[in-house]
Amino acid sequence: MYINGDWIQTEEQFNVINPATNEVIGFVPNGGTKEAAYAVDAAYTAFKTWSQRTAVERSQVLKKWHQLIEMHKEELAAIMTEEQGKPTNEALGEAIYANSFVEWYSEEAKRIYGETIPASVSNKRLFVIKQPVGVVAVITPWNFPAAMITRKVAPALAAGCTVIIKPAEQTPLTAIKLAELAHEAGIPKGVFNIVTGQPQTIGETWLKDSRVRKISFTGSTEIGKLLMKGASETVKKVSLELGGQAPFIVFEDADLDDAVTSVIASKYRNTGQTCVCANRIYVQETIYDKFIEKFKTAVNELKIGNGMDEGVNIGPLIDSDAIEKVNQHLKNATDLGAQIIYGEQQIEHLKGNFIKPTIVSHATDQMLCMIEETFGPLAPVSSFKTEEEVIHRANNTQYGLAAYVFTENINLALRVSEQLEYGVIGLNDGMPAVPQAPFGGVKESGLGREGGHYGIEEFLEVKYISLGIK
Numbered sequence: 198m199y200i201n202g203d204w205i206q207t208e209e210q211f212n213v214i215n216p217a218t219n220e221v222i223g224f225v226p227n228g229g230t231k232e233a234a235y236a237v238d239a240a241y242t243a244f245k246t247w248s249q250r251t252a253v254e255r256s257q258v259l260k261k262w263h264q265l266i267e268m269h270k271e272e273l274a275a276i277m278t279e280e281q282g283k284p285t286n287e288a289l290g291e292a293i294y295a296n297s298f299v300e301w302y303s304e305e306a307k308r309i310y311g312e313t314i315p316a317s318v319s320n321k322r323l324f325v326i327k328q329p330v331g332v333v334a335v336i337t338p339w340n341f342p343a344a345m346i347t348r349k350v351a352p353a354l355a356a357g358c359t360v361i362i363k364p365a366e367q368t369p370l371t372a373i374k375l376a377e378l379a380h381e382a383g384i385p386k387g388v389f390n391i392v393t394g395q396p397q398t399i400g401e402t403w404l405k406d407s408r409v410r411k412i413s414f415t416g417s418t419e420i421g422k423l424l425m426k427g428a429s430e431t432v433k434k435v436s437l438e439l440g441g442q443a444p445f446i447v448f449e450d451a452d453l454d455d456a457v458t459s460v461i462a463s464k465y466r467n468t469g470q471t472c473v474c475a476n477r478i479y480v481q482e483t484i485y486d487k488f489i490e491k492f493k494t495a496v497n498e499l500k501i502g503n504g505m506d507e508g509v510n511i512g513p514l515i516d517s518d519a520i521e522k523v524n525q526h527l528k529n530a531t532d533l534g535a536q537i538i539y540g541e542q543q544i545e546h547l548k549g550n551f552i553k554p555t556i557v558s559h560a561t562d563q564m565l566c567m568i569e570e571t572f573g574p575l576a577p578v579s580s581f582k583t584e585e586e587v588i589h590r591a592n593n594t595q596y597g598l599a600a601y602v603f604t605e606n607i608n609l610a611l612r613v614s615e616q617l618e619y620g621v622i623g624l625n626d627g628m629p630a631v632p633q634a635p636f637g638g639v640k641e642s643g644l645g646r647e648g649g650h651y652g653i654e655e656f657l658e659v660k661y662i663s664l665g666i667k
């Protein structure tokens with residue numbers, strides 16, 4: 198753990214496992230109440246000075262952190278592949294993506310503008326200024342162990358907040374590497390703190406402490422709801438980046454090759470363990486067979502194996518529970534009439550948590566894989582007749598994170614995009630997330646946005662000053 202500028206050990210530790218081999222690759226301190234409270238103390242003390250630093254000073258420190266992450270991106274990528282399983286090229290992509298938030302917010306720090314408002318009387322002047330929220334508790338998932346931290350921490354520090362971070366227990370080593378680089382960059386003690394250990398204990402400590410003024414959470418909808426409830430006790434601000442269940446819609450006039458390339462990129466990035474991956478694929482009936490053939494051919498090109506090995510693009514799932522969930526979705530689908538058209542033979546020769554990419558056709562909306570977040574390489578394909586039908590089916594969910602639409606008709610594209618109840622729309626684009634644009638969900642996929650100038654507003658309070666003049 199890294200608290201108040203020092204590396205902290207505890208008597209109890211927990212193992213870090215490589216999901217490709219199920220081998221122990223390390224261990225980290227198993228922090229609890231004491232360490233969680235100490236992190237709040239450190240962040241609260243540091244806030245008094247960090248929030249008073251000028252925007253240029255904060256920007257310069259973030260720029261240094263960005264330079265160091267850039268210098269160490271391959272190392273960071275290797276850590277991610279080892280503890281999370283994603284193939285090295287994807288891990289390097291994530292390190293670069295994660296660092297792009299540090300770069301973006303090192304600049305955004307200098308653009309936190311206020312405003313003056315015309316008074317209705319001559320003896321007043323009205324001003325609005327923006328000030329940092331205070332101590333922010335950051336709780337992040339295992340699937341993007343670097344980017345989900347920097348997407349929160351970079352804007353928080355840029356705004357003048359201080360952070361206490363609890364990374365996922367499956368991927369703490371990535372967070373520790375980011376802390377090492379933050380320390381080297383000169384981020385002052387207490388500004389950036391990492392507590393590894395018991396999620397519930399750490400979470401409860403932070404929820405109860407009124408000095409913590411914001412919870413920024415990325416993870417499952419179930420835990421997001423729990424944290425939102427807890428945050429209400431002391432009326433903390435919350436940002437919630439939660440589960441997804443993305444529809445991927447292919448209209449008959451779509452560029453089919455582009456749609457297939459994009460659905461591969463969306464569905465199988467991180468072996469399907471991505472909040473915005475295509476979870477259900479809707480194809481207009483007139484092109485259904487053509488799509489299926491192209492899709493099967495493309496999936497057949499995917500190489501499964503240890504993410505460290507050259508050319509692998511399908512790594513392991515994070516653990517055996519994840520495998521179990523995908524198999525449960527697959528069995529439910531076939532029990533309800535879906536047909537496995539690719540991937541029927543599972544992998545025998547590989548140790549670890551591997552599962553073959555599987556495509557099922559004739560999927561119906563009553564199947565679990567069309568309702569729940571599968572979080573694995575299972576692709577259910579369903580046909581539709583009309584625009585109205587597919588919009589209704591796509592919206593018929595409590596989720597609302599990302600949706601994808603493929604068509605060459607601009608009028609159809611905009612009509613459908615405007616009616617889809619999602620925070621992010623990939624329009625002829627399977628990979629929409631970028632640091633300069635707002636990312637986030639509606640309905641039970643979350644609250645708030647990360648990225649772009651929207652992302653820094655989440656860490657600012659608006660203060661109105663009314664000045665009486667003589």
Ligand SMILES: NC(=O)c1ccc[n+]([C@@H]2O[C@H](COP(=O)([O-])OP(=O)(O)OC[C@H]3O[C@@H](n4cnc5c(N)ncnc54)[C@H](O)[C@@H]3O)[C@@H](O)[C@H]2O)c1
Pocket residue numbers: 336337338339340341345363364365366396397398399400401415416417418420421423437438439440441471472473570598638642643
């Ligand atoms: N919307 C997004 O931007 C986004 C991005 C990545 C992942 N996700 C979602 O995250 C989920 C996968 O990640 P996960 O399995 O790590 O999710 P998770 O909710 O199980 O865990 C997320 C984090 O919360 C912590 N946690 C768990 N219980 C807690 C508690 N009671 N108190 C405090 N912290 C607690 C975990 O230790 C982890 O650090 C998927 O649903 C995925 O869609 C969403």
Ligand SMILES: O=C[C@H](O)CS(=O)(=O)O
Pocket residue numbers: 340341344470471472473630636
């Ligand atoms: O898993 C969730 C991430 O937010 C996906 S992305 O890298 O931001 O597209």
